[in-house]
Amino acid sequence: MEKLTQDLIIDILSRLPTVPLLQSRCVCKSWHHIITFDAIFYTLRNNHQSLLTNADALTLISPSHFTDKSADQLYFTHFNENVRPLIQKIDVSSFIHGITKEVYLRVVGVCNGLICLATFQKPLHGLSAPMDKRRIKSFQILNPISRENLELPNFEEESLLSTSDGVTGKISKRRFYGFGFDKCNQVFKLVLFLVFDDVDDEYGNSNNVVNEMFVFTFGSGWRRSLGEVPSMIRYAFSDASNVCVNGCLYWITCTAVPDSTNYSLVIMSFNLGDETFGTIETPEMIVVESAYYLVQAHYYYTLAVFENRLCWIDMKNDKHINIWIKKSDSEESWIKKFCLQKNLLPGHYGPVRPIKLERNGELFLYHRNHVISYNVRCNMSKFFIIDEELEGISHDEGFPFAGSFISVSSQ
Template identity: 25%
Template sequence: MEIPAIDQPGLSDDLIMEILSWLPVIYLLQFRCVCKSWKSLISLPSFVKLHLERSLKNVNLFLTLNDLNENAVSLMCCDKRSFLEYPSSVISDHGGGVPLKDKYWVIGSCNGLICLHGSTFEDGEFEVAEYDCGEYWFRFWNPTLGLRSKKSPLLCVDLDHFDAIECGFGYDKASDTYKVVAILSNTSAKEDSERTQVKVYTLGDHCWRDIQPFPAFPYNFEKQGRFLSGTINTLALQNFSPGYNLGKVSIDQLVIVSLDLGKETYQQFLLPDVVNEAPIHNPTLVVLMDCLCLSYDYKTTHFVLWQMKEYGIEKSWTQVVNISYEHLQIQRFPFPLPGPRFYSSMPLCVSENGDVLMLIDDQQYEMILYNMRDNKVQHADILKNRFQIFAEDYVESLVLPW
């Protein structure tokens, strides 16, 4: 598309576009009022994409704060470096975040858009036994622009058949579309064909579509697929059958299933080749520094973190952290409920230089900063037992949520 002519002597249209593309969104919103031609330029799809390319180099954090005392959920964006250095001050300076009036949960962040999930259940949980059918919807929000889409078409789930749902949100560059993936699973189904169903919603469409069944059984304690390199990635169990003991899972029983959002086909990757095959607890997939990472609790004594240095290359798995809870100054107590669940520590984010890892421990909801270079541990000055915190990488953008 041809760039609108801009009456500005001495500067070419291309140069003005280049200069503006480096500016923060807050200034661009103001510059739209300078003249009609600037407003037209800033609204161009080509400019939005160029600005996004620049913004991807300035990654911030998008935080979900679950206030355990007030039973309320708030959202906030913040500078990653500031949050790693002064987490409590950052949360205070932002007034504790923007409160969510509706019962929404954050599914993911991509190119400046936040995907929010809601349901007809009052408590917003995924499984509610007294309902026969669950109705779920999704909304897309650009916090920087202050724009939010309408609710997506309802995703209706037969709760008599499916007992869990895992969702992922990402971007398909080939078709320039944003997609939500919902993986439904049934732990008691006897036939493989009845165990999973996968549905996809493309932003702007009017319905959900069925795609190929999931090739393994989702190991979905986190209930969130991880977006990376045009794919949604999920931990899954090989050779699953009803009665499977989820509390005794070794690494060789798990795989990563990667769904290509463009082709809508699957790949499977093996996890790190670990000689000791003792059961692990709470294996979790995260994306840190644009790499897929696997964390887990080993023998309830150590926190372990692996990084896949090259996406899809199984030989590139590298162990980056193996540290005792004693060194992290975390006391482990038995989990109060029966079943496969254990207390664990989950990575939130990593500093830009890769030295400092921030963890949140779900036993006391305490933040821990671990300097991997000098092996030092610092407990963050945020109130214990107050906030349950989830973090997503976030970039400011001009991308519209519809």
């Protein structure tokens, strides 16, 4: 062991499944430090192909008002080949202060074994504004394996827009956010985008829109930028956000087709390293005829992470769900990885998110309170309910998850 270099030790440890990794923390102080604190170690661990057969799932479910459960539930699902998945409920309220039935939870992002949650205050009476227009109560960084959490410092959402020249009329705003690991600077970052629209223009076509960006860099705090966010983010699919792949955040949004009232769907990226924006084309060109049908498109297309690559999920077809994988970060091309039969799933409504592919052809997915085992070789499936008491769910989010022991207090 004394002859092994630090780089080699990190590489060996990064290939271990969660349980042996937990045991390895007790070998010596240096291993404990690597497994608990080293962010580079977890970036390397997530990149190893051998982890694909050890991937788990993390699920956040919001009960509907028809159930007795009024607080959001967080679940950890561990997969064993040819064995029923082990589903464990994580009592968030036991280690995050202030989580009650009056508070909404939403996943901002999952990265390197950490999960970032946003909390929102529920309205006292009746319906309220959509989630992306509500003021955020707090941000929480959580390690569901070690049961550690860190509440981030508050920030002020005061806008300079009200004092900008030429701005008239009332202003509404939407919020988009993302969480990930900046590989260039080896730090975690939380990004919040505030998008302002002149309400006199129903579709936000005013030239007087100024957007803001708040960046929380772990170890440095909040930083604010004004007017650097592309206006196309105002059309972003909020339910298809929270996707971070290799140091970049991604959203589905759209751009106007020249000399037309139509819109073309694109994927907008944000590089956490140099904090620049970009766009990439979708696997197939998708044109939406009007802003009204753009809202409908939210139900058909979503993004996910699969095998550490960006994944595009197309649910437009009545009979099939097509899952595309981006070949690499440097290439624009995509490959169609799977074509799933919709009638083999427990329901047709809601997004489907791939979790992992076993060597025997079993594809594990998450879909509307269900864990699905879909055999892509023979087109057979079986599924399990995560929580039978939450059949009337109002919101759910499922993500691939590789457990870690990195300490949130060290960030």
